[in-house]
Amino acid sequence: MLKLGHKKDHGVDHKCTIRLLDDSEVLECEFQSYHKGRYLLDFVFNKLNLVETDYFALRYVDQNKQRHWLDPNKNILRQIKRYPTDLSPILFCFRVKFYPGDPVRLQEEVTRYQLFLQLRRDLLHGRLYCSQSDAAMLAAYIVQAEIGDFDPAKHYGNYISDFKILLKQTPKLEERVMELHPTLKNYTPLMAETCFLKxxxxxxxxxxxxxxxxxxxxxxxxxxxxxxxxxTFQGSRKTHHFRWPDVQKLNYEGKMFIVHLSFAEISHLALCDDVSTCLLCC
Structure with missing residues (x-):
């Protein structure tokens, strides 16, 4: 006797959109109810021809505007229970989760380029906080990678204002970028991106x-x-730096995030806004 499978045994197609790091390109993907996060990640890796995959992950935002990383080893639907029900298809963002210590030593050019795109985002959104002089130099590398050598016949006036590179992009800072751009003559896009990464x-x-x-x-x-x-930072000033060899463990109790250090049995405490923030830190 042939036993037909129950309807619940078959996957139901769910649609999602995956926004890539340059924001101008998105991928459309369908997954089934039994799929784990790894399915979507592998879909992106194949599209981008990424081999060094350990640095990347997918992120989504729940109905409380809280960001979450999609666990590749867990069921997708179970992880996004708090995703806004009025938004369809489901939106994921492809991002760098683990930043390599020395990005220039990455083996694949495509991996370095994806990290370059992520750091451009970090600079634009203020996460890659730095001095004005460093910001101007980073911006100059971006401009060189984008448009090549300075050409007075093409680049006149405040041509930097066409680029949105920095969170606080003032005319004074743009002027400094325009001074630096000509000094990068003959830098190929790859050279400029490598200098930016360094x-x-x-x-x-x-x-x-x-x-x-x-x-x-x-x-x-x-x-x-x-x-x-x-x-930890207070404004732009770094106040503490607990290096991994000195950290015994990290944990949280309620809203309290605790760093246990290996020397002198010292612990440092930080009060988070909510438990979700503590979980993100852990």
Whole structure:
């Protein structure tokens, strides 16, 4: 006797949109109810010809505007239960989750380019915080990569204003970028992007996704993690840097995020706005 499968045994098609790092390109994908996050990630990796995949992940925003990383080893639908029901198709964003310590040593050019796009986003949105002089140099590398050598016949007036590169892009800063751009003559796009990666990866805020917290005195700080350790900032000033060899463990109790250090049995506390922020830090 032939036993027909129950309807529930078959996957139901769900549509999603995946926004890539340059924002101008999106991928449309369908997945079924039994698929795990790895299915969507592999779909993107294949489209982009990415081999060095460990640095990347998919992110989505729930109905409370809280960002979450999609776990590749868990069922997709179970993870997005809090996704706004009025939004269809489901939107995921392809992002760098783990920033390599030395991006120039990445093997594949396509991997370096995706990291370059991510760092451009970080610079534009203020996450890659730096001095005005560093910001101008980074912007000049971007301009050189985009339009090549300065040409007075083409590039006149404030041509930098056509680019949206920096969070606080003032005329004075644009003027400085225009001074730097001609100094990069003969830099190919690859050379300019490589210089950008070198400079960006040397900054304290490289790879840091800052979360607002308060210290034990109630002072407002921003806390983030990167390949070097756990960092806190007060405004633009780095206040603590707990390097990974010195960190024994990270955990949270309610809204309290705790960094346990290996020397002298010291712990440092930070009060998060909510439990979700603590979870993101952990």
């Amino acid at each position: 400079k960006a990866s040397a900054l304290d805020t490289y790879g840091v996704d800052p979360h607002p917290v308060k210290d034990h005195r109630g002072s407002q700080l921003y806390l983030g993690l990167n390949h070097t350790g756990v960092l």
